[in-house]
Amino acid sequence: MRNKHEFNSYKIVTMIVLLLLVTACSTANRSSIEAVSTSGADKPQVxxxxxxxTDYSDKEFYKKINEAFTAETGIHVESEMVPGAGNDMYKKIDLDLASxxxxxxxxxxxxxILDKYVNKNYLLPFNDLLKSDQYDADKRFGPYLTKYDGMIYSLPKQVSTWAIFYNKKIFDDAGVPxxxxxxxxxxxxxxxxKLTDPAKGIYGSYMLDYDIYLFMLAKQHNVSAYKADGTSNYDDPLFKESLKLFxxxxxxxxxxxxxxxxxxxKLPWDGFMSGKYGMHLIGTWYTALLTNExxxxxxxxWGVTQIPTDGKGMNNFGVTFTYAVNKNSAHPKEALEYVKFRAENSAKMEGVIPAFTxxxxxxxxxxxIADASGGSVTVDELSEAFFDNNLGFIQEKNIGPAATEYSNIILSESDHYLTGQRSLDDTIRAIKDKADAAIRKELAKNE
Structure with missing residues (x-):
């Protein structure tokens, strides 16, 4: 039997052991809690x-779209400002990507621009990343999705097709249905x-100086501007017929x-808004002007209907606004998430037309658009003119080698015919010859 001294010593030792165990457990638990609470903080913020x-820097919807993306994904977005808007902003972007x-x-x-950047190898192909995400871009975007030998380099956030917008007052005043x-x-x-009235300064039609006006019939028949061997196809009769029609x-x-x-x-690009033209063939982006009081x-x-055809070539044409990822991006997966988010949500948030099937x-x-038209048009009328019709859809731009230079050649050489300085046949021949030379030069440079 232990004496009193032995019992007290045993007690003290026991208490020390227990205290050490409690302290150890407490430390372990605290370390565990701290690890959990700091794991998120230690994770790098993408x-x-x-x-x-810069011309778009004050647009509120850009800020809202980026905030919505961050709220959904946790990925933050910073704007890299470049001077200008439209094509002008690519002067700086071109320099950045080239360096x-x-x-x-x-x-x-x-x-x-997409075509140029693909050919210069500036963009990241999406195919593998989309496949791993089980994202079916073909099903989602259909004919609005641009591919290069099966490769996807961008996703469309909106589409602009073409239509005939018309001034109902001019029709009513002329008694024309x-x-x-x-x-x-x-x-x-x-x-x-029937609408044209020179005494009142009214024309029945208005078109601009875009290249697409000069080969509309060829596009409606889906005739390529390139032959199978890559040379210019501008000697196809429909290009000649198109230029003559215009x-x-x-x-x-x-x-x-x-x-x-x-x-x-120097007639303005927005001349139809003057109220002096009965009809205007233009892209559906023009609704932004018609609803801007x-x-x-x-x-x-105003009213709207689908583009005319010759009864055989039944395609409409248009362009897509897309987003791509820089092949040098340090965060390609996160960047693609942003591209997908813009493709899925921009139309709703910006009030433009989505490139969905x-x-x-x-x-x-x-x-x-219908709500903002002041009673001019209905949703069904817009839909029938833009999409819900018997027309197919093709890209309005001629995509291929030396595409930008090809477009400039069409405009500059057609000017000689349209101002009476050169015959139609000579003009078509000049376009083909100069386009072929530009294509050869481009191909040789890339070899």
Whole structure:
């Protein structure tokens, strides 16, 4: 039996052991808690950079889109400001990418810029990343998705197709019925003649100096500007027929200012808003002007219908605004998440038309335009003119070797014909010869 001294010593030892065990457990638990509480803080915060033209820096919807993306993904977004807007902002972007710049996401406002950057090997192909995410871009975007030998380098955030917008007041004053939902170029010409009133300074038609006007029929027939061997296909009869059709609208039928008048008088790109033209063939982005009463007040209602055809070539044309990822991006997965987010959500948040195959989703975007039209048009009328019709869709730009130079050649050489300085046949021949030379030079440079 232990004596009193032994018992007290045993007690003290026991208490010390217990205290050590409690302290150890407490330390372990505290370390565990601290590890859990600091694991998120220790994780690096991913921030991606996106090019943004300075002219758009004050647009509230850009801020809202980026905030919504961060809230959903936890990925932060910084804008890399570049001077200018539209094509001008690519002067700085071109220099950045050529010098190995690492800005993650690149907006591409039209296919010729996408084509240039793909050919210069500036962009990251998406195929493997999309496959790992089980994201079916073909199903989602269909004909609005641009591929290069099966490779996807961008996703479209919006699409702009073409349509005929018309001034209802001019039709009403002339006692002419509004255009039908389906019609031919001949019907368009006959309608425009009835609307044209030189005494009042009114033309039935208005078109601009974009290259697409000069080869519309070829596009509607889906005739490529390139032959199978990569040379120019501008000797196809439909390119000649297209240029003649456009020239005749002003010079022969006199339903719109001819090329010489347009250039000499420097007629504006937004001239239809003056109320002096019965119809305007233009991209669906034009709804932004027609619904903008602050900058374009008007005392007339407007309508819309699909583009005319020759009854055989049944394609509409247009362009997509896409986003791509820099191949030098340090955060390619996060950058692609941003591209997907813009493709899925920009239309709804910006009030533009989504590049979806889902017609229901596209109609939802059209509702805002109809609501802002002041009773001019309905959602169904917009849908029938833009998408819900018997027309197919193809890119309006001629994509291939030396694409940008090819476009400039078409415009500069066609000018000689449209101003009466050169015959139609000689003009078509000159376009093909100069385009072939530009294509050969481009191909040789890339060998």
């Amino acid at each position: 921030t991606i950079k996106v090019y943004l033209g 190995g710049g690492t800005v993650d996401v690149i907006p591409l406002i039209q296919p010729l 509004y255009p039908p939902s389906e019609w031919t170029w001949q019907q368009y010409i006959e309608t425009a003649k 020239g005749d609208l002003g010079d022969v039928h006199k339903i719109q200012p001819n090329w010489q008048q347009f250039k000499t008088n 602050k900058d374009y007040p008007k005392d007339w209602k 889902d017609r229901v989703a596209q109609k939802e975007a059209l509702k805002e």
